[in-house]
Amino acid sequence: MSQPSKLTLASTEPCDVEHLDPNATEARRGRLMPARAAEALAETFRVLGDPTRVRIIEVLSAGELCVCDLASLVAISESAVSHQLRLLRNMRLVRARRAGRQVYYTLDDQHILSLFQQGLRHVTEERR
Amino acid sequence: MSQPSKLTLASTEPCDVEHLDPNATEARRGRLMPARAAEALAETFRVLGDPTRVRIIEVLSAGELCVCDLASLVAISESAVSHQLRLLRNMRLVRARRAGRQVYYTLDDQHILSLFQQGLRHVTEERR
DNA sequence: TGAATATATGAACACACGCTCATATATTAC
DNA sequence: GTAATATATGAGCGTGTGTTCATATATTCA
Incomplete structure (x- = not known):
């Protein structure tokens, strides 16, 4: 334990295991989606990964609502809804119209x- | 501003706006999905809402891999992968087989x- | 103009999350 | 048994996040 001879960081080499097909992992490496795609995909899911935002999207799926009614239906303070709406606005998931x-x-x-609805199907229909 | 006469907490009443249809919001309230469903849905998306887990699911979609190769392909330490795999295991998204x-x-x-792939379609095809 | 209402926003706080590091467990080979 | 390898896990750390509170902005009405 004198010098750090073995990096703990992610190595780019697979382990010493004799794979059934030694080139299998290397083949997969070339088919990885671009880093930006993986991050964008994760970000998309992350936006949906909060109960409050799930509720907001749910109630908005039936048509437009003012902030006040949104807060009432989602059962959260108007300030909290407003913060979340800003996030959803920046993500281009919702649009605002002043009246x-x-x-x-x-x-x-x-x-x-449609992602939302497919996820909902997964949650409601499938109970293992 | 002497006494807190107005709760900042979420009220269950809509605002004083004269809605086009005063019963519209109340009608929606009855059609809300159960709280457990909303939380389960958010949790499902939350699991997918991290780049590392997106990568893990991506590479596993082509077939099984040992932890070491997973770490190599995802380009992260084996410890980090192991932690994420535990989470995915607990969520019943992945299964382990010792050899x-x-x-x-x-x-x-x-x-x-399929959720993953639909999200991927959204990210790659749709560039507004 | 000033008051009231509806929404937006910055600061702060508590909490969750993903990673690293050290260590533990499990399996194989000797 | 010991050593080596592969994986798992607990603790700790830095960072991100969702809320509340206070305050700011915008609009309407008198």
Whole structure:
């Protein structure tokens, strides 16, 4: 334990195991999706990975709502909803429309909605 | 601002706005999915909402791999992969099979894989 | 103008999360 | 048994996140 001869960091070499097909892992390495794609994919799921945002998307899937009604339906403070709406706005998942004192929000990404619904199917139908 | 007459907490009442249809929000309230469903849905997405786990699921989608090769392909330490694999194991997304010194992991939830692929489609095809 | 209402936002806090490091367990070979 | 290898896991650390609270902005009404 004198010098750090063995890196703990991720090595780019596979282990010493005799693989059934020694080139299998190397073959897969070439087919990896770009790092940006993996990060974008993770970010997409991360936005959906919070109960409050799940609720917001759920209630908005039936049509636009003002912040106040959103807060009421999601059962959370208006400030908290507003913060989450800003996040969803920056992610281009919702769109805002001002009408007098109210601001109405709508879903701005139907593709996300289909992801949402498929996830919902997974959760409700499938109980192992 | 003397006494806290107005709760900052989420009220269960909608705002004072005259809605086009005053019963619209109340009607939606009755159609909300159960709280457990919303939480399970968010948790499902949360598991997918991390680049490392996205990578793990990606490489496992081509077939089983031992921890060492997983670490190599995902380009992360074996300890970090092992921690993530435990999480994925607890979530029933992957399954472990021991073979001598190695432990081979496989995807244990094809439904998650379809979610993964649909998300991937969203990220790669759709560039607004 | 000023008051009231609806929403937005910055700061702060508590908590969760992903990693590293050290160490433990399991299996094989000697 | 010991040594070596492969994986698992607990502790700790830095960072990110969702909320609350206070305050700011925007709009309407008198």
